[in-house]
Amino acid sequence: MRPHSPTPKLLVDLAEHFNLALHSETPDVLLTGITMNSRDVEQGDLYLGLPGARFHGASFAKDAVERGAVAILTDASGAVDATAAGVPVLLTPTSPRTIAGQLAAWIYGTTTDCPLTLGVTGTNGKTSTVHFLDGLLTALGKKTGLSSTAQRRIGNDVVVSSLTTPEAPELHGLLARMHEVGVDAAILEVSAHALTRHRVDGVVFDVAAFTNLSHDHLDDYADMDEYFEAKLSLFTPERSRKAVVSLDTAAGAAVVERTSIDVVTISSTPGVAADWVVTVTDEQPDSTGFTLASAVHGTVSTRVPVIGRHMAANGGLAIAMLVEAGIPLDEIRSVLDRDGSIVATLPGRSVRIPVQNGPNVYVDSGHSPDAFAKTLESVRHLTRGRVIMVAGANGDRDALKRPEMGREAALGSDVLIITDHQPRSEDPALIREAVLAGAREAKPDGDIREIAAPESAIRAAVAEATETDTILWAGLAEKEYREVGGVKIPFSVLDETRAALTEAGWI
Ligand SMILES: CC(=O)N[C@H]1[C@@H](OP(=O)(O)OP(=O)(O)OC[C@H]2O[C@@H](n3ccc(=O)[nH]c3=O)[C@H](O)[C@@H]2O)O[C@H](CO)[C@@H](O)[C@@H]1O[C@H](C)C(=O)N[C@@H](C)C(=O)N[C@H](CCC(=O)O)C(=O)O
Numbered sequence: 001m002r003p004h005s006p007t008p009k010l011l012v013d014l015a016e017h018f019n020l021a022l023h024s025e026t027p028d029v030l031l032t033g034i035t036m037n038s039r040d041v042e043q044g045d046l047y048l049g050l051p052g053a054r055f056h057g058a059s060f061a062k063d064a065v066e067r068g069a070v071a072i073l074t075d076a077s078g079a080v081d082a083t084a085a086g087v088p089v090l091l092t093p094t095s096p097r098t099i100a101g102q103l104a105a106w107i108y109g110t111t112t113d114c115p116l117t118l119g120v121t122g123t124n125g126k127t128s129t130v131h132f133l134d135g136l137l138t139a140l141g142k143k144t145g146l147s148s149t150a151q152r153r154i155g156n157d158v159v160v161s162s163l164t165t166p167e168a169p170e171l172h173g174l175l176a177r178m179h180e181v182g183v184d185a186a187i188l189e190v191s192a193h194a195l196t197r198h199r200v201d202g203v204v205f206d207v208a209a210f211t212n213l214s215h216d217h218l219d220d221y222a223d224m225d226e227y228f229e230a231k232l233s234l235f236t237p238e239r240s241r242k243a244v245v246s247l248d249t250a251a252g253a254a255v256v257e258r259t260s261i262d263v264v265t266i267s268s269t270p271g272v273a274a275d276w277v278v279t280v281t282d283e284q285p286d287s288t289g290f291t292l293a294s295a296v297h298g299t300v301s302t303r304v305p306v307i308g309r310h311m312a313a314n315g316g317l318a319i320a321m322l323v324e325a326g327i328p329l330d331e332i333r334s335v336l337d338r339d340g341s342i343v344a345t346l347p348g349r350s351v352r353i354p355v356q357n358g359p360n361v362y363v364d365s366g367h368s369p370d371a372f373a374k375t376l377e378s379v380r381h382l383t384r385g386r387v388i389m390v391a392g393a394n395g396d397r398d399a400l401k402r403p404e405m406g407r408e409a410a411l412g413s414d415v416l417i418i419t420d421h422q423p424r425s426e427d428p429a430l431i432r433e434a435v436l437a438g439a440r441e442a443k444p445d446g447d448i449r450e451i452a453a454p455e456s457a458i459r460a461a462v463a464e465a466t467e468t469d470t471i472l473w474a475g476l477a478e479k480e481y482r483e484v485g486g487v488k489i490p491f492s493v494l495d496e497t498r499a500a501l502t503e504a505g506w507i
């Protein structure tokens with residue numbers, strides 16, 4: 001997803017603009033694209049060879065040239081490999097990653113030619129909020145482009161995402177393509193990793209939003225303060241013009257205190273005052289009603305097509321962002337009144353599996369302690385009988401959150417089954433042990449079970465359930481595989497749960 005008719009740029013101009021040393025005997029080389037992944041090179045690209053944890057990208061320079069790269073930019077440690085590739089070489093004294101965003105913006109022209117750009121960061125709620133934004137803008141008749149954990153999409157063109165936020169060259173290519181096809185608004189999910197690793201450099205968001213901050217990613221950040229600082233960097237004048245900040249977690253107030261850009265606040269927490277206030281009006285098994293009120297802009301009453309106060313908070317945030325972007329609330333209200341709800345499909349977020357005369361069944365992608373707590377709270381509000389939860393944790397990611405996930409899962413459910421998700425390179429038994437330890441410590445007398453095979457775990461939950469119970473599967477919800485010992489095993493929670501319900505006669 002990059003421009004089909006890019007305006008070629010002269011390599012010498014790029015070298016001069018960025019004050020880079022150019023080693024070339026053919027200064028009239030033209031650039032039409034940029035990438036830092038040799039596998040994505042297209043004819044006319046500048047290939048960035050940068051040092052990573054596993055490789056130095058310059059070691060793929062020859063491969064990149066064979067695929068069409070016309071110049072290489074690298075650092076001193078990549079110079080030999082880059083020179084050997086036989087095309088002009090640009091050298092930078094720092095890691096090419098730190099200038100990749102600016103280079104990509106210059107090559108693709110996205111500094112000036114860019115749609116309205118909306119960005120969402122926070123521990124949880126990013127994907128949901130960007131999909132709500134997409135639904136709202138589409139209902140308003142706007143053409144959208146989207147980049148989320150689940151997908152990159154321009155109009156009807158969709159590709160599955162690997163990273164939540166793409167690397168800067170890919171991101172600017174995406175924005176340039178959006179501009180080329182007349183997209184009105186680009187809606188981007190911004191991970192903390194993206195901010196730390198310069199992936200959104202060169203993008204200035206018209207409106208950026210902060211959802212919340214809770215325990216996650218402490219494998220990448222030393223502590224919560226460092227993780228917060230990463231998120232905070234979105235709310236600087238270089239990155240964003242305006243912000244909508246949720247006060248639902250304490251970090252929101254800290255963002256407001258520290259940011260120097262224009263900011264308005266939003267809250268869905270009863271008793272917490274804010275510029276925008278979300279109040280839940282009713283909770284149904286497949287939707288949540290809420291009002292969103294602002295002293296300046298007025299009030300709107302609508303629904304999100306999914307369960308929970310946290311999802312109403314995401315829906316309210318999406319509406320507030322659009323108003324702050326300049327779309328009158330009256331215009332938004334009229335499409336919401338027409339449709340009766342924000343119309344959006346959230347991939348793997350609290351997906352309800354329809355069951356006739358049986359338990360409520362949800363499959364949710366939550367994989368952090370707060371996501372567990374919030375989803376369990378909503379499920380509890382809708383359940384007359386027991387809450388039966390099937391949960392697990394992933395390997396090669398923040399190990400510290402596992403006992404906390406176990407704790408929240410145990411406290412919020414009546415029957416808890418701990419199973420395997422994606423152990424990746426880790427021993428799955430040790431992951432289960434950590435989650436179980438937190439669960440059993442929080443609820444020593446709780447009904448807490450360990451069933452390693454996820455296929456068996458979901459069947460045990462279904463066997464346990466009666467008509468008045470709710471089954472909640474948390475984690476992996478949008479995946480089509482589980483990564484075990486470096487191998488991707490086909491696995492779909494949705495399919496497996498439907499199969500278990502069918503076998504039990506519920507479907
Ligand atoms: C920790 C991290 O973010 N690492 C990312 C980083 O890896 P790295 O710098 O170590 O790079 P490397 O793999 O050593 O490769 C070095 C260079 O060689 C290039 N290369 C490598 C192989 C090859 O055949 N050809 C080639 O050109 C690579 O593109 C790269 O430019 O750059 C790579 C290239 O873009 C990414 O694939 C890799 O993401 C890894 C897979 C990852 O898991 N990242 C996660 C932690 C992440 O970013 N997650 C966030 C948040 C998710 C959430 O919301 O929870 C996200 O935004 O996705």
Ligand SMILES: Nc1ncnc2c1ncn2[C@@H]1O[C@H](COP(=O)(O)OP(=O)(O)OP(=O)(O)O)[C@@H](O)[C@H]1O
Nearest residue numbers: 123124125126127128149310349365366371374375
């Ligand atoms: N506002 C919120 N507060 C707390 N938890 C939330 C909120 N919104 C969603 N969640 C929970 O987090 C899970 C992930 O939601 P979503 O995908 O929208 O967040 P995300 O920030 O994109 O997370 P990730 O990129 O890690 O998947 C949901 O399935 C739900 O369990």
